[in-house]
Amino acid sequence: MSNVYRLVKPIAEDSEPRMVPTGTHPANHLGEKIGLVLLSGFLFSVAIASVDVAATYMPPVTLSALRLATASAIFGGLLCFLRPQYRWSLRGVVDVVIIGVLNVGLPFLFLAMAVKYISSSLAAVLFNTMPVFTIALAHFWLADERLSLAKLAGTATAIAGATLLMISNQSGLEMVQDQGWLGQLLIILASLSGALAVVYTRRRVREERPFVLAAGQVFVCTLILSTLALAVEGLPSFASYPWQSWIAMISATVSAPVMGFWLLFYLVKRYGASLASFSGITTPLFSAIIGILFLGEVITTPIALGTLLLLAGVWSLDRF
Secondary structure, X not given: OOOOEXXXXXXXOOOOOEEEEHHXXXXXXXXXXXXXXXXXXXXXXXXXXXXXXXXXXXXHHHHHHHHHHHHHHHHHHHHHHHOOOOOXXXXXXXXXXXXXXXXXXXXXXXXXXXXXXXXXXXXXXXXXXXXXXXXXXXXXXOOOOOOOHHHHHHHHHHHHHHHHHHHHOOOOOOOOOOOHHHHHHHHHHHHHHHHHHHHHHHHHOOOOOHHHHHHHHHHHHHXXXXXXXXXXXXXXXXXXXXXXXXXXXXXXXXHHHHHHHHHHHHHHHHHOHHHHHHHHOOHHHHHHHHHHHHOOOOOOHHHHHHHHHHHHHHHHHXXX
């Protein structure tokens, strides 16, 4: 049976229109989208909880540098085995550096600092401000991802939820924490940084191989954060870190920089910046289960109300 084809509008001005089968267009792959979003949410919830545990024993910059160094070793081995093609150019290297700092360096550092003040489950909730930032930025920077009135309403609802969480100064920890707002602010800044990375990736390097992008940004940020860790926190005392911290650090590394970021770039390339930013929408559910069962975290009324508003707004952004 013959396929039905339709004309796809080119994204870049210098690209040619192309014909694709309507029955195989990525927009129709609902089952794959749901599965990838669930998998991504689980991976990032494991990473956030693992960072929470490791940050108990390791200083934040050193922890971030160790995660990236471990990820670099894994990616290095995979690159030697897979040998993916890459067209070297100065602009391409600059793109990878910018994406790496925005998508890995700053979020890693901010998360390691934030879990000193808030629970991992609350951090997972606040990371869902990333779709709000992504859609707002995509409206101005990406010609094929414009805001609608329905998305504006969803954005306003999500912002209301995040605002409620901020002004309530909640931490989600059993011990009273007066600087819960600081941890929340750090996660919101990490989300903004990640949103910039997603939109920049979609605009500049959408045709690059996801694995190459994921590996390149990890290599770049390993060098940057290792230098920063030595300058700020000095030479780490590896022998003083207990075995639990090393297991947590490795768990956070495999689940986020290695698997999670490859999946993120795959979503950006296949489905677009907006859907990629929704990849963590299920993270709060997994994080709440992990936090309550294993980390002794609590869910207060302001956290529950703010979470419902935030997630309802984020859900509506993709629904409409």
